[in-house]
Amino acid sequence: MAAGSLDGLVPVTVVAGYLGAGKTTLINELLAQDHGRRLAVLVNDFGAVNIDAALIAEHTGRTLSLKNGCVCCSIADELGDALDEVLSLEPAPEQIVIEASGVADPAKVAAYGQGWPGCRLDAVIVLADAETVRARSRDQFVGELVTRQLRRADVVLVTKCDLVTDPELAGVVGWLAEQAPGAARFTRRAGQLDPALVLEDGRAVEGTTRRRTLDDADAGAQAVFESVLIELACPVDRERVEAALRDWPQSVLRVKGVVEFRGSGKLHLVQRVGRRWRIEEAPAGLGQQHIGKLVVLGLSGTLHHGDLAAALRG
Amino acid sequence: MADITVFLARTVRTMEPSLPVAEAVAVQGGRIVEVGTLETMRPWLEFRSHEVDDTFKDLCIMPGFVDPHLHPSMAAILLPMHFTTAVGWDLPWEDIGPVTGDEQFRTRLVDLDASLPTGEPLFAFGHHPIWHGPIDRNALNQVSATRPIVVWHRGYHSLAVNDACLRWMRLDTAAARRHPQVDLDAGRFFETGLGLALRHLRGFILEEVRFRRGLDRMRQVIHHGGHTTIGDAALGFYGFEEEWDHLQAVMERPDTPFRVQLMPFTMGPEGDERTDEELLERVLAYPSRNTHRLRFSDHVKMFADGGFFAELLMLKAPGHLDGRHGEWMTPPERFEAIARVLWNAGLKIHVHCSGDLGVELALSTLERLQWERPRFDHRFTFEHFGVSSSQQVDRMAAVGALASVNAYYVYELSEAFATSTLGYERASQISRVGSLERAGVRFAVHSDFPMAPAKPLNNAWVAANRLTESGAVMGAGERASLDAAIRAITSNAAHVLGLEEEIGSLRWGKRADFTVLEADPYEVGVEALRDIPIWGTVFEGEKFALRDG
Numbered sequence: 001m002a003a004g005s006l007d008g009l010v011p012v013t014v015v016a017g018y019l020g021a022g023k024t025t026l027i028n029e030l031l032a033q034d035h036g037r038r039l040a041v042l043v044n045d046f047g048a049v050n051i052d053a054a055l056i057a058e059h060t061g062r063t064l065s066l067k068n069g070c071v072c073c074s075i076a077d078e079l080g081d082a083l084d085e086v087l088s089l090e091p092a093p094e095q096i097v098i099e100a101s102g103v104a105d106p107a108k109v110a111a112y113g114q115g116w117p118g119c120r121l122d123a124v125i126v127l128a129d130a131e132t133v134r135a136r137s138r139d140q141f142v143g144e145l146v147t148r149q150l151r152r153a154d155v156v157l158v159t160k161c162d163l164v165t166d167p168e169l170a171g172v173v174g175w176l177a178e179q180a181p182g183a184a185r186f187t188r189r190a191g192q193l194d195p196a197l198v199l200e201d202g203r204a205v206e207g208t209t210r211r212r213t214l215d216d217a218d219a220g221a222q223a224v225f226e227s228v229l230i231e232l233a234c235p236v237d238r239e240r241v242e243a244a245l246r247d248w249p250q251s252v253l254r255v256k257g258v259v260e261f262r263g264s265g266k267l268h269l270v271q272r273v274g275r276r277w278r279i280e281e282a283p284a285g286l287g288q289q290h291i292g293k294l295v296v297l298g299l300s301g302t303l304h305h306g307d308l309a310a311a312l313r314g
Numbered sequence: 315m316a317d318i319t320v321f322l323a324r325t326v327r328t329m330e331p332s333l334p335v336a337e338a339v340a341v342q343g344g345r346i347v348e349v350g351t352l353e354t355m356r357p358w359l360e361f362r363s364h365e366v367d368d369t370f371k372d373l374c375i376m377p378g379f380v381d382p383h384l385h386p387s388m389a390a391i392l393l394p395m396h397f398t399t400a401v402g403w404d405l406p407w408e409d410i411g412p413v414t415g416d417e418q419f420r421t422r423l424v425d426l427d428a429s430l431p432t433g434e435p436l437f438a439f440g441h442h443p444i445w446h447g448p449i450d451r452n453a454l455n456q457v458s459a460t461r462p463i464v465v466w467h468r469g470y471h472s473l474a475v476n477d478a479c480l481r482w483m484r485l486d487t488a489a490a491r492r493h494p495q496v497d498l499d500a501g502r503f504f505e506t507g508l509g510l511a512l513r514h515l516r517g518f519i520l521e522e523v524r525f526r527r528g529l530d531r532m533r534q535v536i537h538h539g540g541h542t543t544i545g546d547a548a549l550g551f552y553g554f555e556e557e558w559d560h561l562q563a564v565m566e567r568p569d570t571p572f573r574v575q576l577m578p579f580t581m582g583p584e585g586d587e588r589t590d591e592e593l594l595e596r597v598l599a600y601p602s603r604n605t606h607r608l609r610f611s612d613h614v615k616m617f618a619d620g621g622f623f624a625e626l627l628m629l630k631a632p633g634h635l636d637g638r639h640g641e642w643m644t645p646p647e648r649f650e651a652i653a654r655v656l657w658n659a660g661l662k663i664h665v666h667c668s669g670d671l672g673v674e675l676a677l678s679t680l681e682r683l684q685w686e687r688p689r690f691d692h693r694f695t696f697e698h699f700g701v702s703s704s705q706q707v708d709r710m711a712a713v714g715a716l717a718s719v720n721a722y723y724v725y726e727l728s729e730a731f732a733t734s735t736l737g738y739e740r741a742s743q744i745s746r747v748g749s750l751e752r753a754g755v756r757f758a759v760h761s762d763f764p765m766a767p768a769k770p771l772n773n774a775w776v777a778a779n780r781l782t783e784s785g786a787v788m789g790a791g792e793r794a795s796l797d798a799a800i801r802a803i804t805s806n807a808a809h810v811l812g813l814e815e816e817i818g819s820l821r822w823g824k825r826a827d828f829t830v831l832e833a834d835p836y837e838v839g840v841e842a843l844r845d846i847p848i849w850g851t852v853f854e855g856e857k858f859a860l861r862d863g
Binding site for chain 1: 486488489490492493494495496505506507509510512513628630639641642643644645646647648671674675
């Protein structure tokens with residue numbers, strides 16, 4: 001069983017977006033950062049990944065092993081093979097991140113994450129370059145593709161925000177809200193590190209309270225995300241939880257927890273990433289300490305414990 | 315043995331405008347010494363010893379047929395399977411009639427099941443719901459409860475299996491249930507779901523003995539169609555080095571009556587280069603591996619939009635009839651950047667393009683490159699050329715482009731695409747060879763086998779008649795003339811491959827490659843082109859009959 005995953009399946013996060021949207025930069029940061037996770041990152045173009053040689057532990061065939069426990073594997077046209085390769089690693093990765101090709105329909109890549117043996121889909125994150133995304137959306141060759149990629153997003157990350165003025169950025173963000181209704185939207189500025197966007201925090205259910213998820217090691221960076229723990233007296237009404245998952249503000253990035261629904265007698269796993277949410281039966285063997293705890297992760301300063309909790313309790 | 319062999323024929327069609335018709339071809343050492351009559355070639359026959367071969371005295375000698383674009387490796391996977399297509403396939407080992415209707419499809423599977431040894435999996439290729447109705451796990455279980463059965467869709471993008479096959483595959487059923495493109499109850503795997511099925515099936519279909527048997531069948535198919543040269547238009551779908559090894563083992567033999575011109579991908583599986591220099595270094599190194607029959611040159615392959623059969627073509631307005639979307643196989647910016655590197659290195663670029671937006675990407679890139687760094691005789695070739703406009707054809711003429719067209723689309727797909735994908739106007743004008751001819755754009759026709767039958771005469775027939783499988787004419791204004799249709803499988807096909815100094819027509823110095831026909835295509839006329847029986851071929855001076863005796 002993959003550590004940190006309650007259902008034994010390795011979560012797969014798809015990072016998509018057209019060329020130049022900043023996918024490789026994000027991947028490079030994920031690989032280089034000391035976030036304490038054994039990530040497996042599948043990339044299209046090995047050549048573009050820029051890893052400090054001092055961090056590389058081993059390079060065999062299509063796989064690069066790093067000293068921080070992460071691996072980077074080249075997809076080389078056969079996504080299923082690359083998934084099998086990293087899933088067979090010992091120890092298994094805690095999470096897989098797939099860098100979709102710039103012209104991929106994220107839904108197709110997501111289908112692999114959802115239905116490949118040993119995996120399940122975490123979320124589709126689509127990157128949008130603040131400076132060029134609107135012009136690209138009108139391009140005769142890629143316009144339709146760029147807008148379709150955005151429509152498939154659970155989370156939209158606006159990149160290269162430093163290259164535009166604040167009013168321009170506000171315009172782009174407003175436009176993205178129309179293109180990807182319902183998706184969570186976040187902006188990213190140079191120097192900001194945001195592993196929380198990509199990493200499914202499997203350990204959150206262990207009972208973390210409010211904490212900063214942004215890397216403290218980078219003294220210059222501001223915390224972008226924070227998490228809030230909500231404790232519920234179980235059993236709860238299922239409709240109430242579903243409504244909250246649906247209606248909580250789009251500044252909520254992730255939700256994860258275990259609850260018991262009224263009348264069902266069974267424990268359920270509750271998750272949301274951006275607009276994608278699901279409720280499923282929890283695997284056996286969860287301890288009492290998990291029950292009734294929901295961890296909500298979102299944009300720093302936007303999470304109000306009282307409002308979030310009120311939505312659940314009615 | 316004499317120095318020179320003189321082949322006599324009722325007619326020799328040289329495809330050389332200076333001497334279009336002759337009666338004899340003198341050959342020495344696999345090359346043509348002279349074309350003419352016994353009388354005109356007398357000086358040669360006086361200087362050197364000779365013998366006369368009159369095997370073809372009642373037949374017609376043509377330049378050896380050239381199909382510049384097919385895929386031996388894909389064929390190697392498909393040919394060991396059993397064909398169940400709605401349109402019949404005349405294969406060297408079996409003439410398979412059309413399989414139409416639900417009941418006939420089922421009967422064909424039952425017959426196949428009865429004919430195979432116990433335990434051997436049954437792979438059937440060519441199911442299409444338009445003709446065969448839906449097929450699912452239950453229906454296949456009724457064919458056999460014990461034999462694994464895989465039914466492959468004609469468009470390659472889905473398959474259906476029975477329970478015995480699910481057991482054989484050792485499928486992770488929980489994963490299959492989660493997969494959005496697997497319908498486990500129906501036993502259907504489609505689009506990305508195919509990856510899950512192939513995870514289990516690939517080992518079987520790519521296994522060396524089976525693959526080489528398929529490749530050997532491909533060898534027969536190529537000879538059967540009357541080819542003496544083919545282009546493998548993208549080596550490396552399943553692994554470049556493995557395919558290269560298989561090709562050498564199966565094709566490079568004294569009894570193989572054709573040569574294969576190989577075109578490497580300039581992106582894709584082998585294309586992980588960091589720099590342009592690395593890309594060029596790889597491409598330019600391939601010819602150093604050349605053998606007698608297997609040859610790389612300075613022609614390279616690129617991909618614009620997705621496949622025509624798979625309906626992944628990219629279209630300009632008004633788009634797809636049913637609102638679906640095509641796919642780019644290469645990001646447009648990346649496409650232009652790679653094309654620029656190849657163009658500036660003087661390479662000859664062939665671009666797979668299916669829809670008019672795919673054509674537009676290739677064409678606007680070519681226009682830009684011509685502006686930046688003009689080249690003459692660059693051989694930039696539009697491959698497949700499904701949907702296009704006559705204005706695009708005029709622009710192609712203006713920048714010196716060539717085309718290698720899959721004319722067969724008209725025969726099998728135009729009517730179905732009129733109702734499902736393109737609407738009638740666009741569908742009736744796919745593969746517009748008539749416009750190419752009028753604009754003076756040199757074009758070949760190809761099979762893209764296994765997409766279309768590897769039969770040059772049949773492809774020329776479709777180009778000149780534009781008849782569909784049901785007998786309707788689609789886009790009469792886009793018919794090629796008889797002469798253009800014949801050139802499209804001989805001289806112009808050789809030109810597209812850059813081999814015009816060596817093959818494609820009959821004159822002194824060229825390879826002695828002939829396709830020998832039982833009638834003269836210029837006499838039988840366009841309607842009967844595809845029905846002309848093929849005696850066989852001559853490859854580099856050696857006779858290869860299709861039938862013994």
